[in-house]
Amino acid sequence: MSSPILILASASPARRQLLRSAGIDPIICPSDLDESQVQLSNPVALVQTLAQLKGERIAAGIRCKDVAPHSPNPEQPESVLVLACDSVLVLGDRIYGKPANPEEAIARWQLMRGEVGELYTGHAIVDISQNITLVNCQVTKVHFAKVSDSEIEAYVATGEPLNCAGCFAIDGRGSLLVEKIEGCHSNVIGLSLPLFRRMLLELGYTLENLW
Numbered sequence: 112m113s114s115p116i117l118i119l120a121s122a123s124p125a126r127r128q129l130l131r132s133a134g135i136d137p138i139i140c141p142s143d144l145d146e147s148q149v150q151l152s153n154p155v156a157l158v159q160t161l162a163q164l165k166g167e168r169i170a171a172g173i174r175c176k177d178v179a180p181h182s183p184n185p186e187q188p189e190s191v192l193v194l195a196c197d198s199v200l201v202l203g204d205r206i207y208g209k210p211a212n213p214e215e216a217i218a219r220w221q222l223m224r225g226e227v228g229e230l231y232t233g234h235a236i237v238d239i240s241q242n243i244t245l246v247n248c249q250v251t252k253v254h255f256a257k258v259s260d261s262e263i264e265a266y267v268a269t270g271e272p273l274n275c276a277g278c279f280a281i282d283g284r285g286s287l288l289v290e291k292i293e294g295c296h297s298n299v300i301g302l303s304l305p306l307f308r309r310m311l312l313e314l315g316y317t318l319e320n321l322w
C-alpha cells in the first residue's frame with residue numbers, strides 16, 4: 112500500500128500534538144462542524160456519529176489532486192486518509208462536552224470531584240482512495256481527586272478546563288486533579304493512538320507508511 116497522506120479534520124492543538132509526538136505530521140483541516148446538530152443519548156453513538164460527520168465533511172471537499180503537492184511523490188496518486196475525533200465525558204447518566212463558561216466549569220468540577228467519570232472519544236478514518244470509512248470508540252475511566260472549592264476556582268481561573276471536553280487536561284494542570292485513569296491515556300487527551308494504529312492496519316496501512 113502506498114504511503115497515505117493523512118488529513119486531521121480537527122482544530123484541536125492537543126490532537127495535532129499527539130500525532131506529531133508520535134512522528135506523524137498531518138495536514139490540518141478543521142471541520143468546523145456544528146456539533147449541536149447531533150443529539151444522541153448514547154455516548155458511543157454520539158461521539159462516533161460526530162467523528163464521522165467531521166471526517167466526511169472534510170473528505171467531501173478533498174480531491175486527491177488538491178493534496179498531491181503535499182505528496183512525497185506528486186506524480187503518484189496517493190491514498191488520502193481523513194482522521195476525525197470527538198470526545199465527551201460521561202458522569203453518572205449525563206453526557207458533557209466543553210463547559211460553556213467558568214461558572215459552568217466550577218459547577219462541573221463540584222460534581223466531578225471524588226467521582227469516576229468515563230471519557231469517550233469517537234474516531235473516524237475516511238479512506239478517500241478506497242471509499243471506506245472506519246468508525247470506532249475508546250473509553251477511559253477517570254478517577255477525579257476530592258479537590259476543594261478553592262482548588263477548583265484556581266484551576267478554572269487558569270482557563271485550561273474551558274477548552275476541554277472533560278473540563279480538565281490530563282496532560283496539563285488537570286493532571287494534579289486526577290487520582291488515576293483506567294485505560295488509554297491518549298484517548299483522554301482526544302485521540303487514542305493505539306486505536307488509530309489498529310484502524311490503520313484494518314485499512315491495510317502500516318505505521319511505516321506514515322513515518
Ligand SMILES: Nc1nc2c(ncn2[C@H]2C[C@H](O)[C@@H](COP(=O)(O)OP(=O)(O)OP(=O)(O)O)O2)c(=O)[nH]1
Binds near residue numbers: 124277281
Ligand atoms: N490537552 C488536552 N486537551 C483535552 C483533554 N481532554 C479534552 N481535551 C480537548 C481536546 C479537544 O480539543 C477537546 C474535545 O472537544 P471536541 O471533541 O469537541 O473537539 P474540538 O471541538 O476541540 O476540536 P475538533 O472538533 O476536533 O476540531 O477537548 C486533555 O486531557 N488534554
